[in-house]
Amino acid sequence: MALPLKYRLSKSREIEEVLKRGRSFGSGLFQIRFLPAAPGLKKFAFIVGLKVSKKAVIRNRIKRKISETIRLNILKIKPGYLIVIVVKPQAANEELKKLEEDLGDGLVKIGR
DSSP, X not given: OOOXXXXXXXXXXXXXXXXXXXXXXXXXXXXXXXXEOSTTOEEEEEEOOTTTOSOHHHHHHHHHHXXXXXXXXXXXXXXXXXXXXXXXXXXXXXXHHHHHHHHHHHHHTTTO
16 A cells, blocks of 8 residues: 555655755665654655666565555654655665664654
C-alpha cells in the first residue's frame, strides 16, 4: 500500500525549497532534509538517483520500501515538517529491515 496523498510532497517547487532552505543530517543510508511547515502538517518526498542503481525497477522498489516504512510509522513522526529523503547508493543492497531501522533512527532526530 502506498503513502496516502495527503502525506506526499507533490510539487517540485516545494521539494526544491526543502532542498535549498531546509536543514539536513545524514543517517547511514539516507540524507534527510527537512523544513518547518504549518503545525500538524507532515509531507514527504523521496529521491532515489541513478547513482543508487541504473535500473528503474530497483529504484522504484526502494521508494516503495521507504513509503511503506513511513506509512506504518506515520504516527511516530513529529508533525510540522516537510521532509525530503535522499537515498544513498549503499541502500540498493540492503534488506528491508536495515532500511526500516536506519530510516526510523533518522526520522526520530527531526525537530530536536
